[in-house]
Amino acid sequence: MIDTAAVTMAFANLFDPFTMMLLVVGIVLGLIVGILPGLGPPIAIALALPFTFYMDAVPSLILLLAIYNAAIYGGSISAVAVGIPGTGAAIATVLDGNAMFKKGKGGEALGLSLTASIIGGLVSVVCLAFLAPLLAQVAIKFGPREFLAISVFGLVVVVRVAGASLFKGLLVGALGIFLTTWGLDELNGAERYTFGTYHLYEGLPLVPFLVGLFAISEVLIGAEKALHKIEFNQESLKVTLPGMKMLKRLKGNLMRSSLIGTVIGIIPGEGAAVGAFFAYSEEKRRSANPEAFGTGIPEGIVAPESANNATVGGALIPTLTLGVPGSPAAAVLLGAFLIQGLAPGPTLFEERPDIMYSLFLGLFVINILMLFIGLVMIRFAAKLIMVPMTVIVPTVLLLSFTGVYAVSNSLFNVGVLLGAGVLGYVVRKLGYSIAPLSIGFVLGPILENSLRQSITLADGSVGEFLNTPIGLGIYAALALTIFWGPAITWVKSRNAGKVEDS
């Protein structure tokens, strides 16, 4: 049942002039940050977080969603224009986008990426608006055992996709969870790793930790290559939107890729980059002319671009309904909810449906406005690629320091930011992904509380511990995601062996 009063309130909230202004500002900022190589959506959201401290819930969340959405699209502009993806999500776009740019069809490539991003975004918003309330209705019945299963699922999936080594991913994931055990024990008040300071009674603060992990570590890595120069041809930047004939030709690709992106976004940790690559390889597999991919064809641009923007709506489904972030950017977005005193999860749909509907409507409007703002801004924004890293590094550092302090008026939190930044830098240099670390840090408290409550409820009985049909379903899905790939490979190799024998 749609709550009409909540929908009416959502319209009123969203079309408030201040909120609309923030929505536009968010799109512009997101585009700018997305274009700058190295600064992806999590960093963009993290840097804007301190400003939302002074705002109401709806305008602040709309600002961050606009930044999130536009930053993912913004990454494709530098991917097309200079072959350097502004974000990880745009890596697949480089292949055909930059090839098209080099052929002198840069405007066409930029138009295709803009259109595909918007279509992908809109499809995922529709899925979000329909699926999230349904999932919330189911999730409201979840107890500790179900939340434990969901948390384990989220973490294991993140670890699996995070890098080449499973154990390295698991190690940093467990490290992220371990760090959430610092502070007073929520269940019995024991002091854990407080080291005699009252600052740690509430544990390590989420926002400074995530800002440090993403922003500080990124700029430290960027500082190493700060003097590398970027050169690109500024002509061929006039955007040409694809005509109806072209859209008709690409409609199957657009729909498939948007749905792939949405589904991959829903799976915790499988971010926009995975969605984009998956959609790209799927279209290449289906194509009658796969060797043309990578040479600069429209199909190779619309597939990754529609999929990566579709992951935004997808990632918000588990984030809003279960409090389990669907991506690192969504993990940072969770921090914004907490700043506003809101705890994402099934109860939020019951308690504040107006906010939920405002977010759905807001995402829809963001995608529509991005078309117009993108058309006007691309030509100017693309020149930002020339901003040297030597200016970006100190500015982002100062913004992070100042922003984190502004949220809490605590120098201790700046210390946490710095510590998390150094930790992020070290693990990234050693070849670890920070995605499991960040998701582990967000999921840690849910995992600990649900595990301890489940063990207490089970009272020593394994049968009782697993007496949860939903939980068993989630564990089965987890087993499927782990063993499906190896099983298919094994069957294929077996069949290949039989063919050779015959």
Added chain:
Amino acid sequence: MFSQRLANIVFMVLTLAGCIYFAKIAQGFEAAGLMASSGLPSKFFPLLMLGLIALCAIIVFATYVIKGTASDKDEGTLYASPLEAFRGLLTLIAVIAGYFIWSTWGYLAMAVFIGPATCLAMGVRSPAIYATVLVLAGSVYLIFTQLLGTQF
């Protein structure tokens, strides 16, 4: 510059040492009063995570010692060149110094220091970049103090 193999082996040794240290601290966790007897002890979950971290660290350690790499390909070195290592580590030192300058002499001193110091660490020679960074630092200060009312 610094092989991934050696760096990861050292990191795993430090991780294992850290696990032992934190596990020892966890032995001293005590719940207050009546709550002490309710449910699982407070040390249960941290020890579980430390055990998992230690297990993974041992496996990664063994992988690097025996195979030399944790993936299918050669992981190479931590830094592409000594110059990149120098710039990266010097920037890190500048950032840490910035924090201590803030805690000792206040925010303004840090804001003036951190931009030029990181530029110096990155090997910037252009005065225009230094000027731009200082102007941007001034803008950040003004935005937070005048627009958001932050007090440093």
